[in-house]
Amino acid sequence: MREIVIGGAQMGPIQKADSREAVVARMTALLDQAIAAKCDLVVFPELCLTTFFPRWMMEDQAEVDTWFETQIPNAATQPLFDRAAAANVAISFGFAELTPEGRHFNTQILTDRNAEIIGRYRKVHLPGHVEYEAERSHQHLEKRYFEPGDLGFPVWRNLDAWMGMLICNDRRWPEAYREMGLQGVELVMLGYNTPTTNGQGGNEDLEKRIFHSTMSMQSGAYQNSCWVVGVAKAGVEDGHGLFAGSVIVDPDGMVVEEATTDGDELLVHACDMDKALFGKRTIFDFKKHRRIEHYSRITSQTGVIYPDGTAG
Amino acid sequence: MREIVIGGAQMGPIQKADSREAVVARMTALLDQAIAAKCDLVVFPELCLTTFFPRWMMEDQAEVDTWFETQIPNAATQPLFDRAAAANVAISFGFAELTPEGRHFNTQILTDRNAEIIGRYRKVHLPGHVEYEAERSHQHLEKRYFEPGDLGFPVWRNLDAWMGMLICNDRRWPEAYREMGLQGVELVMLGYNTPTTNGQGGNEDLEKRIFHSTMSMQSGAYQNSCWVVGVAKAGVEDGHGLFAGSVIVDPDGMVVEEATTDGDELLVHACDMDKALFGKRTIFDFKKHRRIEHYSRITSQTGVIYPDGTAG
Numbered sequence: 001m002r003e004i005v006i007g008g009a010q011m012g013p014i015q016k017a018d019s020r021e022a023v024v025a026r027m028t029a030l031l032d033q034a035i036a037a038k039c040d041l042v043v044f045p046e047l048c049l050t051t052f053f054p055r056w057m058m059e060d061q062a063e064v065d066t067w068f069e070t071q072i073p074n075a076a077t078q079p080l081f082d083r084a085a086a087a088n089v090a091i092s093f094g095f096a097e098l099t100p101e102g103r104h105f106n107t108q109i110l111t112d113r114n115a116e117i118i119g120r121y122r123k124v125h126l127p128g129h130v131e132y133e134a135e136r137s138h139q140h141l142e143k144r145y146f147e148p149g150d151l152g153f154p155v156w157r158n159l160d161a162w163m164g165m166l167i168c169n170d171r172r173w174p175e176a177y178r179e180m181g182l183q184g185v186e187l188v189m190l191g192y193n194t195p196t197t198n199g200q201g202g203n204e205d206l207e208k209r210i211f212h213s214t215m216s217m218q219s220g221a222y223q224n225s226c227w228v229v230g231v232a233k234a235g236v237e238d239g240h241g242l243f244a245g246s247v248i249v250d251p252d253g254m255v256v257e258e259a260t261t262d263g264d265e266l267l268v269h270a271c272d273m274d275k276a277l278f279g280k281r282t283i284f285d286f287k288k289h290r291r292i293e294h295y296s297r298i299t300s301q302t303g304v305i306y307p308d309g310t311a312g
Numbered sequence: 313m314r315e316i317v318i319g320g321a322q323m324g325p326i327q328k329a330d331s332r333e334a335v336v337a338r339m340t341a342l343l344d345q346a347i348a349a350k351c352d353l354v355v356f357p358e359l360c361l362t363t364f365f366p367r368w369m370m371e372d373q374a375e376v377d378t379w380f381e382t383q384i385p386n387a388a389t390q391p392l393f394d395r396a397a398a399a400n401v402a403i404s405f406g407f408a409e410l411t412p413e414g415r416h417f418n419t420q421i422l423t424d425r426n427a428e429i430i431g432r433y434r435k436v437h438l439p440g441h442v443e444y445e446a447e448r449s450h451q452h453l454e455k456r457y458f459e460p461g462d463l464g465f466p467v468w469r470n471l472d473a474w475m476g477m478l479i480c481n482d483r484r485w486p487e488a489y490r491e492m493g494l495q496g497v498e499l500v501m502l503g504y505n506t507p508t509t510n511g512q513g514g515n516e517d518l519e520k521r522i523f524h525s526t527m528s529m530q531s532g533a534y535q536n537s538c539w540v541v542g543v544a545k546a547g548v549e550d551g552h553g554l555f556a557g558s559v560i561v562d563p564d565g566m567v568v569e570e571a572t573t574d575g576d577e578l579l580v581h582a583c584d585m586d587k588a589l590f591g592k593r594t595i596f597d598f599k600k601h602r603r604i605e606h607y608s609r610i611t612s613q614t615g616v617i618y619p620d621g622t623a624g
Contacts, residue, residue, distance in 0.1 A: 124603045127595065152606045155619050162618065172595065174486030174535060175607045182609040184616045184624050200594045208564065212534060215565060219531035222524060223486060252520065253527060280616070280624065282512045283439065283484065287615025287624065291436045294464045295487045297494040299611045303599025304496045304592070306474065307467050312496050312592070312599065 002273040004159050004187070006229055007034035007042040010246040012263035013235035014051045020076035023049050027080050027093070030266055035087045037268045040113075040159055042084075044093035045191030045233040046123075046168045047106065049077070052193040052233065053096075054141045055240055057132045064145055068098035072109060072117070085115035090159060092189045094167060096146075097122070106146045108165045108191065112158055119156040121165035122149030125173050136199040138240060153179035161186045161273040168192035171230065172216045174223070175298065181224030182286065186251075186276040188226055190217075193233045196241035210245040214255065222253030225279025227271050234262040251276045314585040316471050316499070318541055319346035319354040322558040324575035325547035326363045332388035335361050339392050339405070342578055347399045349580045352425075352471055354396075356405035357503030357545040358435075358480045359418065361389070364505040364545065365408075366453045367552055369444045376457055380410035384421060384429070397427035402471060404501045406479060408458075409434070418458045420477045420503065424470055431468040433477035434461030437485050448511040450552060465491035473498045473585040480504035483542065484528045486535070487610065493536030494598065498563075498588040500538055502529075505545045508553035522557040526567065534565030537591025539583050546574035563588040 009030040014023055027044055034042045047053075053067040072095060073081045084091045090111050097107035106126065110119035126148055128140030153176055155164045164180040164187070171190055180188060194213060198204045204212075213230070221228040227250060234244035246259035248269045257267040283289075297305075304312025321342040326335055339356055346354045359365075365379040384407060385393045396403045402423050409419035418438065422431035438460055440452030465488055467476045476492040476499070483502055492500060506525060510516045516524075525542070533540040539562060546556035558571035560581045569579040595601075609617075616624025 124606050125601055127601065148603055149606075157619065169595075169601075172535060173602075174490065174531070175602070175610060178486065179607060179609050182613055182616055184618045198594075202590050202594065203564065208566070212565065215527060215531055215534065219486070219527055222527065223484060252515065253524065254520070278514050282510075282514065283481075285615075289437055289439065289481075290485075290487070290614045291460055292611050292614050294436050294461075295491060295611050297491050298487060299604050299607050301494055302602045302604050303597075304494055306496045307469065 002160050003270050004041055004161060004273060005039045005268065005270045006248065007037065007039035008229045008231045008246050008248055008257065008267035009034065009042050009044045010231050010244060010259045010265045010267070011045050011048055011233045013237040013242065014233065016051045016238050018051070020049050024076055024080050026264055028083055030264055031080065031083055031089065033266045035089060039089060039268060041090040043189045043191065043229045043231050044091070045231045046094035046108070046193050047096055048093050048191065048233060049095050051237050052242065054128065054145055055139055057139055057141060065098060068096040068104060070098050081115040084111065088113040091115070092165065094191045104146050105149060106142065106167055108167055110156065110158065110163065110165060110189070118158060119154065119165065120151065121154065121167065122151050123167035123170060124149040124153070124176065125170045127169040137197060138195060138199045140199055155180050155183035155185050163187045163189065166190040168194065171213065171220065174220065177220035177224050181226065185224065185226050186273045187271070188220065188228045190228065191231045191233070193242050196243045206243060210243055213245055214247055217247060217249050218253040218255065221249040221251055223284065225251045225276050225284050227251055227276065232259070251279055314472050315582050316353055316473060316585060317351045317580065317582045318560065319349065319351035320541045320543045320558050320560055320569065320579035321346065321354050321356045322543050322556060322571045322577045322579070323357050323360055323545045325549040325554065326545065328363045328550050330363070332361050336388055336392050338576055340395055342576055343392065343395055343401065343403070345578045347401060349578070351401060351580060353402040355501045355503065355541045355543050357543045358406035358420070358505050359408055360405050360503065360545060361407050363549050364554065366440065366457055367451055369451055369453060377410060380408040380416060382410050393427040396423065400425040403427070404477065406503050416458050417461060418454065418479055420479055422468065422470065422475065422477060422501070430470060431466065431477065432463065433466065433479065434463050435479035435482060436461040436465070436488065437482045439481040449509060450507060450511045452511055467492050467495035467497050475499045475501065478502040480506065483525065483532065486532065489532035489536050493538065497536065497538050498585045499583070500532065500540045502540070503543045505554050508555045518555060522555055525557055526559055529559060529561050530565040530567065533561040533563055535596065537563045537588050537596050539563055539588065544571070563591055
């Protein structure tokens, strides 16, 4: 038994006008709840220090950069790190990262129990588009404001378990979980900001959109025999809805905790990392069952190539 | 609109003593139902001409070979092909294939409307084991009796759509769907024989086992935006239970038809292949969103390699 009590810290909406300090005060309040619940690790959402700014078209890079952090921890987030260190609780959260070299990433960090950053992930699967698209019901300009992550899908040892991170749209891509599964991942932490409607139309009500999100995390968990903690930023931000549906999923793909609100809400579950072992040793014993000689398209081609040779 | 009326022909148990002719008579009765329901294509299960023989340990290769077909169609199956051709209905079914070179595969074929075989798939992800394992509650000797498929995951044009096949355990491996997704697949046909209990133990009741099966098909469908038809061989065979749970899943990952019995049962659904297009052009537009530079472990390593360099 390797039990980690995990807090999944869903966050309600953050408006454009809300300061970092006000947001960090909310995160610290959730952390306090988690400390009281004896959590070992608390996971916060994607880009959780600000509103989900990629919904806004901005031409001025200086304005764009106001949504980014040039350093973490910084003055605004230091209180969160201090509280976590004092309580010996590891944390993970997402933010917009502007590097010293001027590069922009959608990033998530992971700390140890001393609030030292031991892991950094940069979102690989950026959804959306680069230019304003009038036909969309709302903009989703992640491909404009970020470059794709350059760190792959790393896995770290922390709290006596193998841990990795994904961010939002990454959760729909089985390649992302598999890259970590092939490193023995036992816990995947991910946050998301997902609109309640599909900006490109389609036949998706809210229930179906949450189903897609949850199912993607469940199949990622089951097919790699790992825990998945998925936490939303939810509610109505600046007039735009984000769905909730935060969950903790066990290595059998079963939802064991689920958010009931679309505000700040803490899910707590005692997760035994040893539960990941059965699947890894039987049906998903990759060494015995995978057949990489037949997977070559997955890494040799990005888009569709039909059997008649035309590109999709 | 490119509508294909699909019949998913679940089959009840086939006992060791049942002849090929008796089984083909049952298949032909299901085909007749499908013809009456105006089906264009009928999908039968994995290894559907015999009992699921890999549950039995056999030392004598001559005995093993009695469960294999050296040619398809052959005398026993010809009536099925004749009926399908007369009605202009395409069919797909699974059987144990013994090639002229003496090779053994777990195979599925696909015909056009004239009952001409246009596609052949050989199961890649063989579950189970090679030698008798006393600690198992039942044997699952697929790795003993078959070699892994050597044809990859091909996709064919048939009935004005792109079609592929998977067999049983393949449905749990996202690499299998993705290989076909990268060829633009719009319909995946698969059959299975899945025991009602996990021979290696674990914490799985029947409900969870069916959930794993269905979820794997749903996520494969959603994440590649394709239809999936999954048909079981079900019921109690020679004292061993196989679960039912046959489904037709749409490209949104939603179950649109589901079996209600564990016997011979036909699911019918009018599947519009154009429904596959929305997902392929938006959230799963692979060309825009996949990042193959970060997927290299998927094809370069078979088993787990932990970040500390140890092998799993």
